[in-house]
Amino acid sequence: MAPATYPADPAGVALRLFQEWLGxxxxxxxxxxxxLTMEDGLSAGTITVGRKWPLAFAILNTFAAxxxxxxxxxxxxxxxxxxAEGRSIALWIPPGGVVPAAEPGLSALVAxxxxxxxxxxxxxxxxxxxxxxxxxxxASGSVITIAGGLAGHWARFTSRVPGTFSLNSNELLRPPVxxxxxxxxxxxxxxxxxxxxxxGVEAIRADDAWTANDLGEGGSCVLGSPRPNSDEASAALRxxxxxxxxxxxxxxxxxxxxxxxxxLGGATYAEEGKLSWAIRGMDPALYSGYDIIVTVxxxxxxxxxxxxxxxxxxxxxxx
Numbered sequence: 245m246a247p248a249t250y251p252a253d254p255a256g257v258a259l260r261l262f263q264e265w266l267g268x269x270x271x272x273x274x275x276x277x278x279x280l281t282m283e284d285g286l287s288a289g290t291i292t293v294g295r296k297w298p299l300a301f302a303i304l305n306t307f308a309a310x311x312x313x314x315x316x317x318x319x320x321x322x323x324x325x326x327x328a329e330g331r332s333i334a335l336w337i338p339p340g341g342v343v344p345a346a347e348p349g350l351s352a353l354v355a356x357x358x359x360x361x362x363x364x365x366x367x368x369x370x371x372x373x374x375x376x377x378x379x380x381x382x383a384s385g386s387v388i389t390i391a392g393g394l395a396g397h398w399a400r401f402t403s404r405v406p407g408t409f410s411l412n413s414n415e416l417l418r419p420p421v422x423x424x425x426x427x428x429x430x431x432x433x434x435x436x437x438x439x440x441x442x443x444g445v446e447a448i449r450a451d452d453a454w455t456a457n458d459l460g461e462g463g464s465c466v467l468g469s470p471r472p473n474s475d476e477a478s479a480a481l482r483x484x485x486x487x488x489x490x491x492x493x494x495x496x497x498x499x500x501x502x503x504x505x506x507x508l509g510g511a512t513y514a515e516e517g518k519l520s521w522a523i524r525g526m527d528p529a530l531y532s533g534y535d536i537i538v539t540v541x542x543x544x545x546x547x548x549x550x551x552x553x554x555x556x557x558x559x560x561x562x563x
Contacts (some may be wrong), residue, residue: 248327250320252465255287255303257334258508258540260459262301263291265538265545266504270294272558280495284308286488288495291504294558300500302534304488306481306509306519310469318343319466325354326464333357334457335370336543337468338393338417339477339510341454360456363421367543368456374415376448378433380440382408388437393417393452393512400430405437413450418512420453455543469510481509482522489523489530501557502535507548514542523548 263274272294279289285308291299322343326333335357337343344350353372360368376394385408388401392413411433419426429450436446459465471477485507497503507519519539523531531537535556537549554560 248323248463250323251316252319252323252463253281253287254307254465254467254508255281255285255305256462257457257459257465257467258303258305258506258545259287259289259301261457261540261543261545262303262504262506262538265547266291266293266299269547270556270558282491282495284491285484286491286495288492288497290497290500293501297502297556297558298500299502299504299536300497301504301506302492302495302497303506303508304485304492306484306488306507307467307469309480309484310471310477312470314345315343315468315470318345319468321345321350322353322466323464325350326357329354329358331357331464332459332461333360333368333464334459334543335464335466336455336457336510336541337466338454338512339469340472341417341468342470343466343468357456360458365544366457368458369420370454370456371420372452372454374450374452376416376433376450377412378436378440378446378448379410379412380407380437380442380444381410383442384408388433393419397426397430400426401433401437404434407437407440409437409440416450416452418453418455420451421513425451457543467508467510471510473512478518478522481518482525485519485522486526486530489526493530493533502551503533504536504538505531505534506545507537507539509539509541511541514544514546516541520548 275292277290277292281287285305287303360370386403388409390411393416394413440446509519
């Protein structure tokens with residue numbers, strides 16, 4: 245096995261998750277026959293499907309455009325530490341998340357990775373304890389204004405608090421997926437609002453739940469970008485995808501039975517679909533040559549485009 249390099253290449257994780265999706269989807273074996281890595285977020289190669297059919301692929305790594313030297317250095321430090329613990333993990337940092345590069349944050353995150361729990365769909369959740377701050381603004385009204393990771397959940401608190409409050413949830417990047425846990429956190433905030441003194445601040449403990457994949461072997465990879473979610477980041481994503489698609493057109497691909505496009509990027513939750521919005525909002529001619537388009541975000545590979553049944557040569561009953 246080749247020695248690990250740091251920071252690791254996120255496209256390798258995307259390829260692995262795409263292979264797993266491909267194998268499950270078509271009930272066929274898959275093997276990477278060739279892989280070329282170009283600069284600035286573009287990879288290409290060939291997968292052999294069912295030991296017989298070549299599938300050409302291109303991977304567009306949209307993390308690359310937003311990378312910074314401090315973020316990449318922090319990625320490398322965390323990957324080394326996770327590998328030293330004997331784990332092989334893909335850790336997905338929510339958009340805008342900070343990767344700790346120094347102690348005690350680095351050791352705390354490594355310990356959280358070691359305690360990651362399965363969530364039932366093949367992924368893991370890495371829990372980080374964080375603190376929310378609830379501030380009473382006025383005794384009248386019944387509303388909470390929210391900054392941070394819970395901003396999209398304001399409706400949970402409408403008419404349930406005695407007064408007007410502001411909630412600072414900036415430390416909370418990704419609330420847990422399970423509804424019962426979100427309900428429990430909501431109840432904790434409502435209870436704290438009822439106990440808050442006049443213009444006082446209540447500290448509320450919560451779990452920030454980052455996604456991970458257990459890779460089994462081959463070294464760890466931290467995937468993410470220091471870009472937070474924003475309209476500007478969405479516009480930049482569309483530009484990045486368009487630029488990478490045009491570069492992919494010039495990549496020579498060997499003769500293959502089909503071509504696949506894999507879009508790798510960040511999302512707080514896989515179902516948010518910002519990558520799918522980005523590609524659907526541009527000229528279809530840029531991606532019309534691909535038979536399969538798959539997005540890889542938040543630890544999941546999800547099909548955006550598939551051909552009709554029995555179109556691909558391997559999409560027939562095994563005989």
